[in-house]
Amino acid sequence: MMMFTAGDGCQCLFSLWDKKINAFISDEFMVAVTGQGMPDDISLMDKMHTLFTDLTQTDFESLFLVCRIYRVGKLNADNDMKGSGMMAMGNAASPVTDERQVYKRHFGVSVLNLTDLKVHQSLIGEERKPDNMPIYQPKGGYDSNFSTLYESIANGRTDEYEVVPRSNGIAIGMSMFDGESSACLSKEAKLEGVHVTMRRHMRDVIETGENRNDLYVTLSGGDFSQDSKKTAKNIEVKVQALMDTGSPIECLVRGSGAQSLIGSNYRSTVYYHTNSPPYNETIKLLIPPEPDKFERSHLLFTFYHASGSKPRAPFAFSFLELADSETGASIKDGEHTVMCYKLLENMAKNNMIVPKYLQQKAKLQVRTFRSGLSKLDENFRVHTTMCSTKKTQNGTLHDLMNWRQLEPKQLEIVIQSCLGKLPGSIGLQQNEIFKFLREILDALCAIFSEKRANLKAVLPVFHLFVHILELFTKSHFEMYTPILTTYIVENFKNDKLHKVLLQCLDHYLKWVDEANSKTTSPDDVKIFKNAMSGFNFILWFINVSRQQDPNANPDAFKAALLELMTRVNKLMTLNEEKMMTNAIKIVRGKTLKHFPSVVDHLLEIFSPIEVGVIVAGYFDAVPKSELSGSFNFDKLTLVQHIADSAVFKDKVARSQTLPAIVKTLQQFLNNEVSDGNLTSKEKEKIKSEENWSIKALLSMLKVIQEANDKQAMNEIIPLLSCLIMQLNKMLDVTHHEFYDEKIVDTATALLTMVYLMDDAQFSSYLMSNLHEMGKKERMQSMLECFHRLIKLNTVVFPHIWLVVQVFMTEVTVKLLEWSNVYMVGEFLEQKEIMDESGSSTNGGDLWDVFYDISMKIIMMDLLSNENESSSNDTRREILSFNNYGMDLRVHVVSLLEQNWSTLNNVSKLLLADNMVQNLLSNIGCKVPEISIMCKEIYFDLLKCEFMETSDFKKVRDHTISSVHSIVTEQHHDHGGGGGMEDPMKLNEANKSNPLFLFFENDLDGKFREDNVLNNDECLKFLEETKQLFQLLVALAQYPKNHAHEHERCFAFNQLMDYLKQMKREESYTRYAHRMSAELKSLGLNIEAGKALLLHSKLLKFADYEQDTLLDEFKVDSVLIYPQQTETKRKEQIMLAAMALFDEASFFEGSIELCDELAKHYANNVYKYRDVSQMMKKMAHYYEQIEETDRFYPSIFRVGYYGAYGREFKNKDFVYRGDVLESIGDFTTRIKLKFPRATMLPVKVDPDSSHFDNQTEQFLQISKVSAGNTVSEDQAIMDVDQSEMMDGQGKCTANMPPFVRSYRSNNNVNVFWYTRPFRKRETKSKNEFLDLWVEKKFLKTEEVMPCCQRRSVVVAKSTLLKNPLENACVEIEKKNAELREKFEKMEGLADGSADNSYTMAINGVVDAAVNGGLNNYVTFIDGTYKTENPEIYDDVMSNEIKRKAPRRLIVALQEQMVLLTWGVGVHKSKCSESLLPLHEHIEMMYAKLKVSVEEMIAKAPRE
Secondary structure, three states, rough: OOOOOOOEEEEEEEEEEOOOOOOEOOOEEEEOOOOOOEEOOOOOOOOOOOEEOOOHHHHHHHHHEEEEEEEEEEOOOOOOOOHHHOOOOOOOOOOOOOOOOEEEEEEEEEEEEEHHHHHHHHHHHHHHHHOOOOOOHHHHHHHHHHHHHHHHHHHHOHHHHOOOOOOOOOOOOEEEEOOOOOHHHOOOOOOOOOEOOOOOOOOOOOOOOOOOEEEEEEEEEEOOOOOOOOOOOOOEEEEEEEEOOOOOOEEEEEOOOOOEEOEEEEEEEOOOOOOOOOOOOOEEEEOOOOOOOOOOEEEEEEEOOOOOOOOOOEEEEEEEEEEEOOOOOOOOOOOEEEOOOOOOOOOOOOOOOOOOOOOOOOOOOOEEEEEEEEEOOOEEEEEEEEEOOOOOOOOOHHHHHHHHHOOOOHHHHHHHHOOOOOOOOOOOHHHHHHHHHHHHHHHHHHHHHOOOOOHHHHHHHHHHHHHHHOOOOHHHHHHHHHHHHHHHHHHOOOHHHHHHHHHHHHHHHHHHHOOOOOOHHHHHHHHHHHHOOOHHHHHHHHHHHHHOOOOHHHHHHHHHHHHHHHHHHHHHHHHHHHHOOOOOOOHHHHHHHHHHHHHHHOOOOOHHHHHHHHHHHHHHHOOOOOOOHHHHHHHHHHHHHHHOOHHHHHHHHHHHHHHEEEEHHHEEEEEOOOOOHOOOOHHHHHHHHHHHHHHHHHHHHHHHHOOOOOHHHHOOOOOHHHHHHHHHHHHHOOOOOOOOHHHHHHHHHHHHHHOOHHHHHHHHHHHOOOOOOOOOHHHHHHHHHHHHHHHOOHHOOOOOOOOHHHHHHHHHHHHHHHHHHHHOOOOOHHHHHHHHHHHOOOHHHHHHHHHHHHHHHOHHHHHOOOOOOOOOOHHHOOOOOOOOOHHHHHHHHHHHHHHHOOOOHHHHOOOOHHHHHHHHOOOOOOOHHHHHHHHHHHHHHHHHHHHHHHHOOHHHHHHHHHHHHHHHHHHHOOOOOOOOOHHHHHHHHHHHHHHHHHHHHHHHHHHOOOOOOOOHHHHHHHHHHHHHHHHHHHHOOOOOOOOHHHHHHHHHHHHHHHHHHOHHHHHHHHHHHHHHHHHHHOOOHHHHHHHHHHHHOOOOOOOOOOOOOOEEEEEOOOEOOEEEHHHHHHHHHHOOOOOOHHHOOOOOHHHHOOOOOHHHHHHOOHHHHHHHHHHHHHHHHHHHHHHHOOEEEEEEEEEEEEEOOOOOOEEEEEEEEEOOOHHHHHHHHHHHHOOOOOOOOOOOOOHHHHHHOOOEEEEEEEEEEEOOOOOOOHHHHHHHOOOOOOOOOEEEEOOOOOHHHOOOOOEEEEEEEEEEOOOOOOOOOOOOOOOOEEEEEEEEEEEEEEOOOOOEEEEEEEEEEEEHHHHHHHHHHHHHHHHHHHHHHOHHHHHHEEEEHHHHHHHHHHHHHHHHHHHHHHHHHHHHHHHHHHHHHHHOOOOHHHHHHHHHHHHHHHHHHHHHHHHHHHHEEEEHHHHHHHHHHHHHHHHHHHHHHHHOOOOOOO
C-alpha cells in the first residue's frame, strides 16, 4: 500500500540491490498508482505482488529492497496539488509520448534492509510485515543526488536525504519460498497469478532448459552544452530500438508485472536544470528471435530540452549499434561512450525513414561545448549487459555457430582459434561453452557428418570436441554436467557420428598396440588425454548415434567396441616407460574415474555377461596406486557401481567379476602399513579407502543374500579376516560416544557374512592360511571381535535398532555354537594340558572370551522381555523372530552348561576372574534357566577352589567386589540414595533381595548337604558374606555426591572396620582406594590422601633382603599397582598421597611423608640421592608455607537428638566445613537432609525430652574452634585449654601468622565453643564484671583432618571462665595482633605505611585512655574480691585460675612494651599526611603509659 500524495500519477519500481557489490541484481517490478497512492488500474487492488527469483544464500549477506518512485505529469508539480490527482489518473500506466505533454520526474526513494530483517531465516511461506518503508528525497533539492540516493540511505548518510512531506511510507508484506520458481508457482496457492521478477544476471549454473535472450541497457548519464540558454537544460532522452531500415522494434521494457511498459521507445527521467544528468536508469531489450534481426538493429538516442510551457524540442542525437558489423558478434558488456551529433535533415520533424546516420558517407557533426578554456565534445554514456543463451559477444564463436557461411579454410581458422592455437587468440572460455553448449555441439556434430570421409579434416574438429567434453570431467565443473546430459538425451540428432568418433578413437589408441611406438607430439598427447578423460561421454554419443542409424550393423558395431575396450584395458596396464608422459598417467586416472558410466553405456549395447568379461579384465588391469589423489577412490567407486549394476545381479556375470573384485577389496582392506610411518593426510586416505571398500562389500552382500548364492559366498570368505582386522582397528581408536557410520557399516558387513556362511564355509575359513594363523587362534580372534561388538552393542548400533540388535545376537550365538563344537572337541585336551602346567594366560584364553560373550548375551537388557507389559506384542515378536525359535539367552545357557561340564577344576578356576560378578548379577533373573545356571556354576566354583586350595580366597575376593558393584547398581536403578534410609526398611529389603536370599538359603542348604563344604570354615564364609552384604547396602543407599559425602564416608569406615576385623586386608585396601578416589572426585584432596595412607599403614619398609614381593593390585578390574615389593608399593602410595596433599596446599602433611621417606632411604636402602630429593622437596614445601596464602575450613558441631537412626541418634559430631563457610550456609546444608528436624538454640541444653523423643527430630548447630590434641586415655582437662594454644599444646601468641593458622586448624581432636552467661541476679557497676563464659570442650574419635570430614564426639567437658580470665584472654589476643602488625610495618619503606597501621595503634591508645583501662582496675587493686566475691571464689578454685591476676599485669606490661615499639616505628613509616594523627597518638600513648604504671603500682604485693 502506497501512503503518499504526489499530485500526479506515479511509477513505483521495486528492485533488489546488493550493497556488497553495489549493483542491482533483479529486474524492476512496476506498480503504477494515482496521485493518491491507489492502483492506477482498480482491478489490481490487492494483486500488486511479484516473486523475485534465483536468489542465493550469498545474496542475503547485504541485500536491500529499493523502491524508486517517479512522478509522471507536469515538469514542475503544482505546490497545492489541488485536484491534480484525479486529472492525472491513467498517466503513470501509459508510456510518455511526444503527443503527451507530460514528463517523468523523480519523487522519492524508499529502502528496506532485508539482511537485518533476517528475511532469509523466515519459515517457508510465512508472511512478514515490517514497518512502513519511509520515502526520502535529496536534501536541499539537489536533483543530481536522486540517482544514487538509495546508497546514501543504505549507508545512513542522513545529511544527504530527508523524508518526503505528506508521506507515510510504503506498506509491504514478504514471504520466502524455497525451490525452483516454476515449482513454487505451481504448488503454492498464494502465488497463483503472481508475476515473476527475474534476476538481472544469468545464474552461475546454466540450468537445463533455461532460455534467456535479453540485453540490459543502462542510461548512465551525459555531458551536454547549455547552448545559448541562461540556465542549464532540462534534458530528456528518448531511446528507440530500430532496424537498419528504420523500422521500429517493439522490444524495450521498463519494469515487470501487469503494469510493465513495453514498446519501441522509452523516455528517461528529466533532471531539472542539469547539463550533466546522472540518469542511472535501466531498460531491458528483448532480443528478437528472428535470424539476423538483432545483428541489424541499433539504439537511437534523441535528446530533448523539456519546458513546462512549450512542447519538448530535440537538439541532438546519438546511436549505438548492437552487433559488430564485421563479425556479427553482439555488443560487448560494459560502458560505451557515444558522441552527440547535430540533428540531421528531417530528424526534428521525425520524418527520416531510413537512418542515414548509419551510412558510411553520412556527414555527422559532433556537438561541442566549452568548459573553462577547454573545448569538449558532447557525449552520452550507456552501459550494456548481455543476458542471453542465444547471442554471443565472441566473434569466433559466432563464426563457429554460423559455420556454413564460411569457406573450408576459414572454418579451419575458426576451429584453431576456438582452441586458442592462433596468435592472439585465447580460445573459447568455459562460461561461453556452457552458455552456448547446444549451439556449439550442433555445429561440431554437423561438421563431423559433412567431413566424415576426410579423417585429416575431422581430427581438428575431434580435438575441439574432446576439449569441450573434458571440461565436464573436472570436479569444479560438475554442476554443469546436466546441460550436457540434456543435450545428449533430448537434443542430439546425428546418425553418422558414431562411425566418425570410433574412427578418431581408433586413430589415437592405435599406438597402445604397437610395442615400440612412442607418441611425441604434445598436441596428440593432449588430444588423447582429453579424449580418454571424456571417454564416457564419447561412448554415450556413439551409442545414441548408433541407435539413430537405421543402417547400423549390430555385430560389426559390437566388434569395433570390443576392440576399443581391449585397448582401453591395455592402456591401464602400461608400464612407466611406455607411458612416456605424466599426461598419460592422468589419462588412466580420468578413464577410471568415469568408467562407471562407461559400464552403463556398455550395458545398453552388450549383455551383462559380456560386460562382466570386460569389467573383470578391466579390474585386473587397474593397479592399486600408492600415490595421493583419487585413483584408488575411483577404483572403489567402480566396485560399488558394479555391485549395484545389472552385471552383479546376473549370476554368471557375478561369478566372472567376483574374483577380481574380491582381490581388489583385499588390497584395500588388508593394509598393514604402520601408522607411525604415515602422515595424517595419508592416514585419512587409507581410512577413506577402507570405508568405501566396506560400503561396496555391503552392496555385494545384499545381492548375494537375495540370490542365495553359496558359490559367491565361497569367493568372498577371504574378506572375513580383513573385516575382523578393520573392525578391531576402528574400535581401538573410537571413543564410543557417538553413532559412527563407519563402524556400523563394518560391523554389518561382518555380521552379514557370518550369517550367510554355513558350517562347511566356517570350517574352510578356519583352515585357510594355516601357515599364518592356527585354527584356534583364528577362532579366538573372531570371537574377540564379536566380544567387543557385544560389549559395545548400544554404541555400535543405537539401542532403538532392536531388530539389528537381535540380528547381531543371533549371529553371535551361531558363532558360539561353531566355537563350542571345536572347544569341547579337538581344542579341549590342549587346554587341559596348558591349564595344568600353568602356561595358560589368565584372561586372554579362548575360553575366557567364549564365557564372557555368553554371559554378556545373557545379561543384555535389550533381549529382556520379562519387564515389558503384556501388550508389547511387537517387541515380543522381534525377540522371538530368529532361526532358533526361542529366547536366545536360554539357548546360550545350554551352550554354557555343555561347555562347563567338560572342564576340570583348574580350568574352571581360571575362569573365575570374569565369571563371578556376571553369575551373581543374574541370580535373580526371572528366566529360570538363567538363574539356575548361575547358581549352579557359582557353587561349583566355590567347591572347585576349596577342593584345590582348602580356601575360598579367589572366589571370596571376587564375591566382595561383585556384591559391592551389584548392590550399588541396584540402588541406583531403583532410585535409592535419596536420603536417610530407615534401618528397619533396609533390613527388610535385604531379606527380599534374591542375592541375599541365595547366600541365606540356597548356598547354606547346598553347603550343609555337600560332603566337601559342610564344615565350619565354609559356613563362616557364608556368614561373612551376609554381613558384608548388609554393610555394602548401607554404603550403596547414598549417591556419590557432595550432599551425602559424610554418610558415605561413615559407611566406608564401617565396612573397612569390618573387613579389617575379619582380616580381609586385601579387600580393606581396595575400599581405601575406592574411598580415596571418591573423595578426590569431590575435590577433598586432603581426605583423599589420608584414605590412601590407610593402605600405606598396613605396609612396612624393609631392606633389600627382607622385602616381600606383592601381587599386582587391582580395584574394579583396573590395575593400580603392578607386581612389586612391599617397600616399593608403600613408597608409591605415599607419593600418591603427597600429590593429593600438594593439590590442597597441605604442605605440612607432605613434609611428614617426605621425612618418613627420607629416613627410609637413608637408614634402610641407603639411597642418598633419593634422600637428597626428599630434602629438596621438603625445602620447597617450607618455602610454600611462608609464601602461600591459605584459608582453612570452618568447623561446626552438630547435635542430633530424638528420632534418628542408629548412626545419629543422640550423638554430637564435629564437621570440617567448606573454606570460609558461614554457619548459615552450613545449617542450610544439614537441614536439607533432615527437613522435619527442629532447631535448638545453642543456649538450650538438651535433656530427656529431646533424647527420648520417638517422633520428633532435633538439631543443635554451633560454630567451634580447634583446641588441642589429646591421646585416647587422656582427659580433655588434662591440658591447658587456653585459646592461645595450638593442637600440640604450644602457645601460638608468639608464632608467625602462617604457623599459628595452620596449627590452630590441623592435627586436633579437641574443639571448643563458648556460651556467655550471668552468674549474679543484680547487675554490677561495671558490666564487664558480669561477663562470665561457659566454655564447652568436645573430644572427637579421630584427629582431624582424617579420611572423612566428620567425626563423632566421644567425650565432653565444660569449663567456666570468669571475667578476670576473659580480660586476660582479650589483652593477650590484642597483643598478638599488635605484634603481627608491627612486624609487617617495620619491613615497610619509610613513609609507605597506609592508615590501617595508624588505626591499629590509635584504636588501642584511644580506647584505653577513654575508659577502657578502667575495666581492669578492680582486678589490679583487688577491690573485686569484696565487690564481686563470686569472681574471687572462682579465681581461688584451682592453681591455674589463681595465676589470673598476675597474668593480667604481665599482659598489660607486654602491651606497653609493644606500643612503645609500635609508636616509634610508626613515626618513620607513616605517610606525611598522617603525621598530625601520629602526634595525637604520641600524646595519648604518653597518658596511657602513665595510667598503666600508676594502676600497676596499686597492685598488692604477693
